[in-house]
Amino acid sequence: MRPTKQDLIPGTEARGTSPRAISDGFDPARLTQARRLAEMTKKDVAAALGVTSAAVGQYETGASRPRPELIPRLSETLGVPNTFFLAGRPANRLDTSMAHFRSLRSTPKSQRERALAFAEQVWELTYALELRIQLPLVDLPGFAGGEVHPGVDMPTDPARAARELRRHWGLGDGPVTHLVRRMESHGIVSVMPPSADPSAASVDAFSTRAARPLVILTANRADDIYRHRFTAAHELGHLVLHGDATGDSRQEKEADAFAAEFLTPRDSILPLLPKRMDLARLAELSRTWGVSTHSLVYRCRELGLISDATASRTYQRLRALTGQLGFTPESVSNYPAETPTLLRQAFELATEEAGLSVARLAHELAWTPERVRELLGVHEQRPVLRLVQ
Template sequence: MIFGERVRQLREMHGLTQLGLVDRMPDLTQSQLSRIEKGLSQPDGETTALLAATLGVTVDFFTRDPTPELAGHSPQLRSRSRLTQRSKASALQWARLIHEEHKRMRAHGSAIPVRLESAYGLSPQEAARAMREIMGFTPNQPLPYLVLAIERTGVTILGLPLAENSLDAFCAWYEKEPLIGLLDGVPGDRLRFSVAHELGHLLLHKDRAAGRDIEAEADLFAAELLTPLHALAGEMPKRLTLSGLAMLKTRWGVSIKSLVRRARELGVIDQERATGLYRQISARGWNRAEPGHVPREKPRSLRKLMEIAYGPALQIETFSAAAGWSYELATAVLSQHATSEELPFESPAPRRLPSNVVDFNQARRRA
């Protein structure tokens, strides 16, 4: 017997409507597919095999109990423009699929306990400063890496082999486990800000509804986490040019547009000058891809768990068979997660050993 929910999960993951899937399936109608997905009908062996081949899994995958749906937490899933329900479902289903394997393999290793506490009552800037300290970074240094540092606090970060023009990253909850999903094709500077933004939502907004105010708060958190205003003040050139900002970009790992906003907040430039710089950025076609290299970070924990489970000389065939995935699907997912050779070489210089416990109570006392 197969679970129809598994068929629906994969169909939505691939961004297909029921009509889109039956177009690839000879002798299967939309009505039949609907009944299969609802658990009202069982397909024959030939149809099941064709569904598996079309959706990138083994037949065995359909016989496994479905995992719970992820609860998308990001307001509009960090949409920079209008995000369709199909795109939203695709992102959540990719994360659901990959998280299922992440969770299964945690039985072979020692998972980092989740110790993130709500930062309710703190301003976004105070929460960002507290988070910097917990991650082991000094108040003034650029963050040499972000994704790995967040993983070390117990947040599960998943790389998705999915690109969407209207989505960079999103956060979700699986029971009490916080997750961040990273989409493919996002420049390194923009990805770092989006990851920091999603971390802000997890800390500040767990029980709050969507709205412009909380989006603005998550942006404030991300800006302070990546570019502390007091630290940036000593480095911001008095005569601001795009070439000068491009140099700062490579040092701090944020976009030129983000640095223009910080310069405005510091009073280095007025709103008129900021608007002029934004227009120059747009005129040069930098809204989607700016000059100045910022490496694209990848999450590590999925591959690390696989190396623990299957050995350092990982065979994709072994992993894909255990997961019930095709070799192609497994390769696509693994390409979004860092090998040991892809880890950052620069280490922070913490004043003390970093803890997994985010002590926001201490930050509240200081505030």
């Protein structure tokens, strides 16, 4: 039976993806993903469709399917193409047990779910690119899905694990330069959501061990390069140390301890730290080692060089110097090697070698072209027509 004119979706008739066909091949998980990305409740979606919340719940569990006439309205409500809801595309479902959130307890459930849906889309984009381009092999001891066997078992102690990873990656005993770029070169997909994306503002950085390791570095820390680097090292610690995400304070403390030792190894930094608080010396070490002065003060206290009272007074002095030369946070945008580029470079290579385009990726993923550009960090290439009056 041929679809009627009312069944057809503009631009999809050739593929036979009428509302009826989409209803017949409806993927419940896609509705859940789209709803979470839009940060909408089932009640919100139900109101837009003119159905009950229970009906939307049944759509998401697969107990029933939305009627064909609801498909275009559902797509418009959630900001996705109609074909987004078709089953059959590769997917990787994530839940909170598979991800480490730096601020789990203070992050509302809806925002965590949105961040996980974002990570699912990053996985889908990565998968599509890997069909064409071989990404760097996952070389991460302690990560179950690693593609390069380290030949050693990683210690469970955070500081020892950090030293072992430095050794395995050949980083020596000095400062770690270009941290994010190094992580990507060892197969860790790193992404910074566009600042306009709600994930960038609502959720702190997080990581997931599903399939290929993924680190989301959110823009709310991009105004401070040192905080950004510590966050990246913190998430790296989770990937190495924690197979299961419990979200407890112990895991967060362990990831912090890993990050501190990874960025400033005890045996290297201890002889350099002042035994009396010298802010000029701390500022110099901060620039050399790529960590904040606050982090160095904490390191001094942690290594027993100063007392808690001295650390507290030093933090007060640092707060008073905020905004002064040498004590002003610098934007990540000034440090290209600390900005993720792996997926964009993979896309550019696939464009050159395999004729890939944004439009083709959008078609395969059933996303809008704008969404593909957002996640790749690729800007519109068409020239802009400017009319002179």
